[in-house]
Amino acid sequence: MRPSRILSSLLLSLALPLAAHAGQLTVSAAASLTDAFKEIGPRFEAARPGTTVRFNFAASGALLQQISQGAPADVFASADQATMDRGMKQNLLDTATRHDFAANSLVLIEPAQQGPEIRTLHDLNGPKVKRIAIGKVESVPVGAYTKQALETADLWPVLQSKFVQGDSVRQVLDYVSRGEVDAGFVYRTDAALMGNKVKIVMTVTGHTPVTYPVAVVADSRNKAAARDFVDYLQGAQAQAILARYGFSKP
Template identity: 70%
Template sequence: MRPLLVSLLALAFALPLGASAQQITVSAAASLTDAFKELGPRFEAARPGATVRFNFAASGVLLQQIAQGAPVDVFASADQETMNRGAEQKLVDVATRRDFAANSLVLVEPAQEALGLKSLQDLAGARVRRIAIGKVATVPVGRYTRQVLDNAGLWTALEPRFVQADSVRQVLDYVSRGEVEAGFVYRTDAAAAGDKVRVAFTPTGHAPVTYPVAVVADSRQKALAAEFVQFLFTPPAQAVLARHGFARP
């Protein structure tokens, strides 16, 4: 009996979590945190017996986790470039890829100590000592920021003032705490900060900020994962996204 018991225990531990109850893990861009936390219970209510867990971080970091074998079922990115890498590495099911939301880049200042910045050129002024930006290698908002500053011919001049952040939410934290004079975030993040930050202006000169979503290729709950992707396009889900400031792609 002992070998049989050992074999049964080994089989039990080998089974994936959620094998008996349907559960999916959704890895989503940090800027989606508030909206997805509201959408999770709504999806569960519409799909009795299902559970959604969320993992929020910079899109590039999330893709690295998936590449390293993290048990993820759905990936939602804040940019096309990161999802393209996922497709090239065969980490996502490209047949399920769709754009479900859009956003815009803004420059924000600490509300209590705003300098009244009105243009990108103002960032080169002596009063601006620190500028928070997302890390270009892993944080989509950092890449959008670089596109803006490269097109304005300001990236090299401003680079010594950059404070690198691991996610757009960290950029927002730096600004809201007054640790920097300015930072580049999405409009939805600025809205989530309430009266802690002030939107100075909306820069141009970057690729459209659109959010693609796809089922992860190695998902063990592909049917439920696909249902979550479809759920994002339903009127109730789109209404939640709109309330958090997201636009249709």
């Protein structure tokens, strides 16, 4: 084979993996977005031929830690502003691409069949409630919202011995749906997914608004597609899907 053909073949072999990588978009998103984003992903792929979306769902704090440690990601969608703020301060995210795209609400739930019939937050301090599931305050936004609400109600210190901490809002939901705890704090959208297994006691107030920001990861290797995904989340099609899963506009 002539040297020119050898060189062309070598360049082509090197370019193919890069092209494949360029077509993949990795979106690290809060666990509460799982169902909505799994429906949004294929719609985005259809709107942007050649792009394949890969999702990584977990607690927002855990996802940010992964990004800080070099895990590949192109887009980060958080369930709170505080985690997004930390990412910005660490220069992990592109400030100019940050947008709020959804809102949610915090609810108190109990098992549908065996709940102790809680009516108010102060009932959690009663003898019938022995275990309360909450998200880990340091890494799970729903846990931080819960702490704010219980501090507002002067209940945080007296309830701490009852807390069972989950690694994500979905784990908290599982604890309640399986009857492993007497109550738990999740987002309304998550509670709706287990409507036959959990019961919403009340919408919880006394915390900062539950809003979801999204931004392009600073080290993204596919920034054009990442920006397109951020823009897509604000469009009519994605907003309609989010609304169907119970999210509201921020």
